[in-house]
Amino acid sequence: MKVTLEKDVMENNDRAAEFNRKLFQKTGTLVINIMSSPGAGKTTILEKTVRALSGQYRISVIEGDIATERDADRIRSAGTRAVQIATEGECHLDPRMIAKVLPEIDLDETDILFIENVGNLVCPSEFDLGQTHKVVVLSTPEGNDKIPKYPLMFHVTELALINKTDLIPYVPFDLDQARKDLQAINPESRLMPVSARSGQGFDDWLNWIKEARQACLKP
Amino acid sequence: MKVTLEKDVMENNDRAAEFNRKLFQKTGTLVINIMSSPGAGKTTILEKTVRALSGQYRISVIEGDIATERDADRIRSAGTRAVQIATEGECHLDPRMIAKVLPEIDLDETDILFIENVGNLVCPSEFDLGQTHKVVVLSTPEGNDKIPKYPLMFHVTELALINKTDLIPYVPFDLDQARKDLQAINPESRLMPVSARSGQGFDDWLNWIKEARQACLKP
Numbered sequence: 001m002k003v004t005l006e007k008d009v010m011e012n013n014d015r016a017a018e019f020n021r022k023l024f025q026k027t028g029t030l031v032i033n034i035m036s037s038p039g040a041g042k043t044t045i046l047e048k049t050v051r052a053l054s055g056q057y058r059i060s061v062i063e064g065d066i067a068t069e070r071d072a073d074r075i076r077s078a079g080t081r082a083v084q085i086a087t088e089g090e091c092h093l094d095p096r097m098i099a100k101v102l103p104e105i106d107l108d109e110t111d112i113l114f115i116e117n118v119g120n121l122v123c124p125s126e127f128d129l130g131q132t133h134k135v136v137v138l139s140t141p142e143g144n145d146k147i148p149k150y151p152l153m154f155h156v157t158e159l160a161l162i163n164k165t166d167l168i169p170y171v172p173f174d175l176d177q178a179r180k181d182l183q184a185i186n187p188e189s190r191l192m193p194v195s196a197r198s199g200q201g202f203d204d205w206l207n208w209i210k211e212a213r214q215a216c217l218k219p
Numbered sequence: 220m221k222v223t224l225e226k227d228v229m230e231n232n233d234r235a236a237e238f239n240r241k242l243f244q245k246t247g248t249l250v251i252n253i254m255s256s257p258g259a260g261k262t263t264i265l266e267k268t269v270r271a272l273s274g275q276y277r278i279s280v281i282e283g284d285i286a287t288e289r290d291a292d293r294i295r296s297a298g299t300r301a302v303q304i305a306t307e308g309e310c311h312l313d314p315r316m317i318a319k320v321l322p323e324i325d326l327d328e329t330d331i332l333f334i335e336n337v338g339n340l341v342c343p344s345e346f347d348l349g350q351t352h353k354v355v356v357l358s359t360p361e362g363n364d365k366i367p368k369y370p371l372m373f374h375v376t377e378l379a380l381i382n383k384t385d386l387i388p389y390v391p392f393d394l395d396q397a398r399k400d401l402q403a404i405n406p407e408s409r410l411m412p413v414s415a416r417s418g419q420g421f422d423d424w425l426n427w428i429k430e431a432r433q434a435c436l437k438p
Contacts, residue, residue: 039361122310142258
């Protein structure tokens with residue numbers, strides 16, 4: 001019975017993800033689902049990204065958190081529309097939560113929608129939100145062993161942002177080993193070192209977004 | 220139906236937790252369930268703890284991870300019995316997983332059993348393993364806002380180790396604000412700054428363990 005129930009839930013999720021995906025494709029909106037452990041720097045990356053790109057693109061953000069409206073407030077301070085989803089205990093966003101808040105976002109007027117998932121390196125990896133791309137952020141103080149230890153997350157994402165490279169002198173993080181481990185788990189994924197604080201590598205990330213947005217416009 | 224099913228699952232878990240708890244009480248074993256985000260430093264804290272205390276106490280460790288035997292190997296290198304539970308996708312340990320590996324641990328010969336939970340600041344907070352105490356580790360690079368953002372974890376734990384205090388000069392972490400936020404969520408919980416790397420504050424942690432062990436021996 002448990003299996004049937006879980007299967008039903010996942011089928012409902014798949015339908016909801018397809019519903020979202022079609023809406024996003026219709027409006028040509030690039031949708032990026034960003035996942036990480038708590039404190040890896042998702043919100044700081046988004047604040048900086050929004051500040052850098054809001055002159056060129058119309059951006060919206062969905063913030064997923066267990067509790068509080070803090071992250072949406074931070075994004076609004078950076079000058080962009082942000083909708084907060086408080087999951088009230090749920091450890092991940094699911095596509096129905098996204099569908100429920102889409103009426104608050106004018107997709108016709110949104111070139112890029114960032115979805116910041118709940119801080120969790122496990123559960124969010126199992127849920128398709130209908131996004132265009134999935135990105136994982138791993139911060140250097142967490143250690144490079146998190147790639148083999150949380151393989152599903154690195155398997156389902158297309159880009160691994162290695163954040164907080166400014167801390168590399170102070171923490172044990174082996175970038176070469178991280179590259180090898182990512183290659184073993186997901187040869188298609190790209191590893192990109194950045195520091196949202198110092199700005200190091202940030203242009204690579206902004207260019208990746210611009211190219212992804214361009215691809216959404218192709219017929 | 221979903222509610223009933225979840226209720227059944229949780230009742231089974233509660234029974235299993237009670238089963239574990241009675242065994243631990245019978246042998247006077249202190250059992251500490253350690254939880255945190257991925258990369259907050261649980262394993263490093265345990266390595267150092269085991270090295271410091273294994274002359275005085277008979278210690279065993281259960282390591283919970285999604286995948287790999289890495290952490291158990293690290294603990295074994297530190298000179299202690301370690302059993303790895305690979306949850307194969309499950310985002311937390313549950314008390315039945317613990318019961319299943321207890322035959323591999325000689326509780327009669329174990330003064331202190333550390334259980335390192337899966338790296339996840341959300342799901343493990345919901346599961347009673349039958350432990351004597353629950354401890355959460357929050358590392359300074361994660362930011363002090365994680366306390367209000369993941370309130371259940373800080374509500375169910377009795378001790379919050381603030382790890383990686385050696386990084387405070389390089390990261391934005393407000394210890395006073397962390398104290399206030401913890402007080403608001405759980406006035407009974409104690410905040411303890413430590414650095415597993417530099418050793419700063421580590422004696423407080425070792426003393427806390429010794430007192431907790433002493434309390435297990437009282438009739």
